[in-house]
Amino acid sequence: MTSSDDAGVTGPLRSDEPDPDARAVLAKQAERSDGPIAEVTLGRLRAGFDADPVHRVPEPTPMASVENLSVPGGDEAVDLSARVYRPLSDAGDANRDDGDSQSTVLVYFHGGGWVVGSLDSHDELCRVLARESGATVVSVAYRRAPEHPFPEPVADACAATEWVADNARRLIGDRDGVSVSSEEPRLVVAGDSAGANLAAAVGLWARDRRRDGESAPELDRQLLIYPTVSRRNDWDSLTENGEGYGLDRPDMRWFGDQYFGHDLDRYHPYACPLEATDLGDLPPASVVTCGFDPLRDEGIAYAEALAESGVGVTHHHYPDQIHGAASMLGEWSVPAGRTILTDVAGDL
Incomplete structure (x- = not known):
């Protein structure tokens, strides 16, 4: 693995x-x-x-609490x-320098080509992120394609992030004796693959809103795990x-066809942030x-x-x-999947 601020x-x-x-x-x-x-x-x-057995976890990582709700x-x-x-009160100790990760809320969007994936498929991933970072993680089940093509999942991701920002202190709550900072909680958006695409779109949307003089969540960081x-x-x-x-080109084309209702959608920065x-x-x-x-x-x-646009970037690359x-x-x-999550959790 190479990790660099370059x-x-x-x-x-x-x-x-x-x-x-x-x-x-891959063979299995x-x-x-x-x-x-x-x-x-x-x-x-x-x-x-x-x-898929890659998502079935016999002993999930323990949490102080796990709550299902609607946003x-x-x-x-x-x-x-x-x-x-x-997470439990000692979560994030190995990664935390300044103690404020326990006053962080991370909004997570699962991968799956905008078509598959769920709260359950990414349950353990979110548990590990919470444990390693000390942050409260809110996993959101956005509406999926093809029933809900672009821009509906982006609209869901933005609305959910805005709601989490407005309710961050309550979402952190009392965690096993943890004293939450009196300062405003930090807000992070994150996702993997198609979910990282949505997290990047939320970042662009929030910036555009502020530039237009409208209110928008203040994002502290975006965690983009192998984004599309x-x-x-x-x-x-x-x-x-x-x-x-594990991700073949014909499957990628199929996922894209389900998500993009029109070819012109692919040119929208909230669809393809690059x-x-x-x-x-x-x-x-x-x-x-x-x-x-x-x-x-x-x-x-x-x-x-x-x-190149002046944004601070920490790039974690895993050649194998x-x-x-x-x-x-x-x-x-x-097992390296847990290493990836520990590494990005350290960036918080």
Whole structure:
């Protein structure tokens, strides 16, 4: 792993082979596959993703409390399911320098191509993030495509973040004797893959609102774990890693077709943040990229574009890892996924 305050990659982009644990998971998933996702019914696809052994965790990481609740969506008539993770009082001790991570609320958007994924598939990921950072994590189940294409998931992510900002102190609550700072809680948005796309969109939306003189949440940081941020299809990593590493190019095209109701949507910066002509005045970013991920190069490009726009960037690159590693924490696991989460938690 290379980690740097320089947005670029200082070591190799890609190891000779993926991490052995990642290879083992890929082999098991290939045996379990129902075939191309375009040929699987939506209900079966979603159920299979949640039931994947990489997401089934026999002993979830303990929390002080876990609360299921509803938060407003982008449509006033819609409520979204959400889950609040309040870590134990000693959470984040290894990473915390100044004691204020326990006054941080992190809003999390799950990955899954905007189509699959849920609060349950990313339950352990959110638990680990809460434990390692000391932050209260609020996982949000935004409406998914194809029933709800762009821009509805973005509207949900923005509305949910705004609600969390307004209720941050209550969401942190009393945690096993923790004394919460009297200062305003810090707010972080985060996600993996398609969820990182939504987190980046929230950052752009909040900045645009403030520039227009409207109220918007003040974001302390954005955590973008192998984000999808570009409409381009000519990245080298798409050719190098587009088959056999857990996220194949035909599947990526299918996910995109479900999410983008019109091809012109792909040019909107809230849909593909790398399309934004102005990336200034955004919150500091932690960006994760992986050597065997087809999204690797666009993630690197986004980190570099943010840095060139004056945004503080911490880039974590894992040359031997695959797309999805951070959520592969279950019966079939990639232990380095927990390392990724510990590393980004340290940025808080």
